[in-house]
Amino acid sequence: MERRLFVLAACAFIVAAVLGSAWITGQFTTPAVDRTDGYVSELAARDQPWTRLFRVSDALSGLACALGVALVPRVAREWPGWLALAAFGLLTFVAGVFPLDCAALSDPLCARRETSSGHVVHALAGVLGAVAVLAAMVLLSARWRSWVSWLFTWLGLAATLLTAVALAAGHGVGLAHRAQLTMTAVWLVYVALHLLVSDWDDPDAEAEPRVAPGRMGGVGGAxxxxxxxxxxxxxxxxxxxxxxxxxxxxxxxxxxxxxxxxxxxxxxxxxxxxxxxxxxxxxxxxxxxxxxxxxxxxxxxxxxxxxxxxxxxxxxxxxxxxxxxxxxxxxxxxxxxxxxxxxxxxxxxxxxxxxxxxxxxxxxxxxxxxxxxxxxxxxxxxxxxxxxxxxxxxxxxxxxxxxxxxxxxxxxxxxxxxxxxxxxxxxxxxxxxxxxxxxxxxxxxxxxxxxxxxxxxxxxxxxxxxxxxxxxxxxxxxxxxxxxxxx
CATH class of the missing domain: 3.40.50.1820 (Alpha/Beta hydrolase fold, catalytic domain)
Known part of the structure; x- marks a missing residue:
């Protein structure tokens, strides 16, 4: 049954990657969003024609990611990485539930409007989600000791830094953000493949006793x-x-x-x-x-x-x-x-x-x-x-x-x-x-x-x-x- 759980978890991560990549086709159906300077999340803004589709895709992507983490059999000392990945999934779900009010960078009038609390929640969830997925990449790569995982991690980190630099410069945010999301989706697919092909007969899986000293059962002469x-x-x-x-x-x-x-x-x-x-x-x-x-x-x-x-x-x-x-x-x-x-x-x-x-x-x-x-x-x-x-x-x-x-x-x-x-x-x-x-x-x-x-x-x-x-x-x-x- 553990092997089947690995398969189910891998399928959940692949679903999360696919749903999280809905923007690839969506950017051609929403011309109002600038592909060079606009956030990908602007496709799901409330004033855009396909907002419900992209909001649902983001929310389901986050839930699929969190479900994948929940189904992964526990391995000792990997919990920080999986916790960070679960946090990324939940934050992605929150970002889907609370979309932007309008296309923040593509629409010049958007900055002049009074933003709602949902708009602020979406922006905060996006930032925290980017930090969470990078933390998951680093922590799991350190445990897996895989050069492929580290390659995707460094590429994801570079794309995130590039997005921050482009935002500060006021140009190229859309391209950098798309690169960042692409690396996140590719890394989720890698996680799925890692679960499917790795040998999980880890001796550390049974070497994590969580029992208080002196409470293994032998108390009072027992x-x-x-x-x-x-x-x-x-x-x-x-x-x-x-x-x-x-x-x-x-x-x-x-x-x-x-x-x-x-x-x-x-x-x-x-x-x-x-x-x-x-x-x-x-x-x-x-x-x-x-x-x-x-x-x-x-x-x-x-x-x-x-x-x-x-x-x-x-x-x-x-x-x-x-x-x-x-x-x-x-x-x-x-x-x-x-x-x-x-x-x-x-x-x-x-x-x-x-x-x-x-x-x-x-x-x-x-x-x-x-x-x-x-x-x-x-x-x-x-x-x-x-x-x-x-x-x-x-x-x-x-x-x-x-x-x-x-x-x-x-x-x-x-x-x-x-x-x-x-x-x-x-x-x-x-x-x-x-x-x-x-x-x-x-x-x-x-x-x-x-x-x-x-x-x-x-x-x-x-x-x-x-x-x-x-x-x-x-x-x-x-x-x-x-x-x-x-x-």
């Missing part, structure tokens, strides 16, 4: 299993944290959860138990998975993390992960000693989404793009603090792979629920102790589902009216007591 701590990008082994000694307790977090949300529970159990916590693919510090999540894949993950026979494991699951735990109990009854379900989700009977499979296959790759990284860093930490009330010291929710993984798990919910319904019909639930902990009181909305599940599994149902949806965070002692009480 230890991180070898080979699982620095896989913050790409694909690889899951992040697993083990603390304490004694009978094994395996904790699987709810939707979008990470290992550190269970620190308080693990601290209470580690004195007498061996507590195993892990992050599912794409969540926490675990790398992405090339395949969308499935119920059977999660069951296999629980089985792989469980101790070897004849030792049995106590599984503590939260939210939708309770489905994984129940399926694990039905498929591997000899491995399970006890089961604690914390605020389990109801497995509804709705049909799987028809597009879920195709979207799920794209999401892991999209999670490694600059676009996903930008959105995660912009919204992830604030959203996490709002929902949990906790900081994110490891920067987990600033990684693009996390929202992509969360979206993938949400899309897979209906398929998982359907698989769980089939398992319930085919595999009996083993005779093991089960405790179910939920928030709220008897008779509240959704309580019928929980009561049915408790009866189906023969579970002891413990209610915590004041815990809300964050039981592991607000009532860690209740979870630890449930594990200990089942002994």
């Amino acid at each position: 230890r991180v299993l070898p080979g699982t701590a620095d896989q913050t990008a790409g694909y690889g082994k899951p992040h697993v944290v083990v603390a304490g000694d004694g009978p094994a307790v395996l904790i699987t977090a709810g939707h979008g959860g990470a290992w550190f949300h269970w620190d308080a529970v693990a601290d209470r159990l580690a004195g007498s138990r061996r507590v195993i916590r892990f992050d599912r693919p794409g969540l926490g510090l675990s790398p992405r998975s090339p395949a969308p999540p499935t119920l059977y894949a999660e069951v296999a993950r629980l089985a792989a993390l469980s101790p070897s026979h004849p030792e049995q494991v106590t599984v503590v699951a939260h939210g939708v992960a309770c489905w994984h735990a129940e399926a694990f109990a039905r498929l591997h009854p000899l491995c399970l000693a006890k089961l604690v379900l914390v605020d389990p989700a109801c497995a509804g009977g709705r049909r799987p989404l028809p597009f879920a499979g195709a979207a799920g296959r794209w999401l892991p790759a999209l999670g490694g793009t600059w676009g996903a990284t930008f959105l995660a860093r912009l919204t992830g930490p604030a959203a996490h603090r709002l929902l949990t009330g906790l900081p994110d010291p490891s920067g987990v929710y600033s990684m693009g792979k996390v929202p992509a993984a969360m979206a993938g798990e949400w899309l897979a919910r209906r398929d998982m629920a359907a698989d769980l319904h089939r398992l319930r019909a085919e595999k009996p639930f083993p005779d093991v102790p089960v405790t179910m902990i939920s928030a709220g009181r008897t008779g509240e909305r959704g309580d019928g589902c929980l009561e049915w599940l408790a009866g189906e599994l023969g579970a002891e149902h413990v209610r915590l009216p004041g815990a809300g949806r964050r039981i592991p965070l607000r009532a860690p002692q209740a979870v630890a007591d449930a594990v200990s009480a089942l002994a």
Whole structure:
């Protein structure tokens, strides 16, 4: 999928170059704009006959450029260059939305008119856009170390300086500006070709851990299993944290959860138990998975993390992960000693989404793009603090792979629920102790589902009216007591 993203990004840059070159034919259809001394952007001035066409072309060109940047898979230490190129795309879009009032250099009367704020915004966006694209050229050329890229960069810089000199001299601005835009379009095509032909097996792509010192998972005596701590990008082994000694307790977090949300529970159990916590693919510090999540894949993950026979494991699951735990109990009854379900989700009977499979296959790759990284860093930490009330010291929710993984798990919910319904019909639930902990009181909305599940599994149902949806965070002692009480 990463290769397809490179192709899509390259196509977006080529589209941006083509749309940004609409002036080549437009200058022959708008004779009022001086080809020697008039700006190219004067073709889109409000008083010109083809203003809407060129405004739309400029706006779409900018959006295509920004989309191309968003689709490029993230490579370490290239972010300044791609950020500058994205800024150029957005500024080009702004220039298309806010055109000049009139042909500023071609029409002598234009300078005498009172200009609108849109006219000023266009001029400012044009200047900043020229600076942004030059910065992108320099920064990306420095990373790529390509003489071709540097050639286009120097030609683009020369054309920009020539435009500034011509503007100061009052003659030849149109020719210089056209040369500048031509070099920008040619460089965008070069970027597209570079994405298509370059070998992107860059070891630096997975060598950019964004984790705070001391927060890889091994806190308070916990230890991180070898080979699982620095896989913050790409694909690889899951992040697993083990603390304490004694009978094994395996904790699987709810939707979008990470290992550190269970620190308080693990601290209470580690004195007498061996507590195993892990992050599912794409969540926490675990790398992405090339395949969308499935119920059977999660069951296999629980089985792989469980101790070897004849030792049995106590599984503590939260939210939708309770489905994984129940399926694990039905498929591997000899491995399970006890089961604690914390605020389990109801497995509804709705049909799987028809597009879920195709979207799920794209999401892991999209999670490694600059676009996903930008959105995660912009919204992830604030959203996490709002929902949990906790900081994110490891920067987990600033990684693009996390929202992509969360979206993938949400899309897979209906398929998982359907698989769980089939398992319930085919595999009996083993005779093991089960405790179910939920928030709220008897008779509240959704309580019928929980009561049915408790009866189906023969579970002891413990209610915590004041815990809300964050039981592991607000009532860690209740979870630890449930594990200990089942002994």
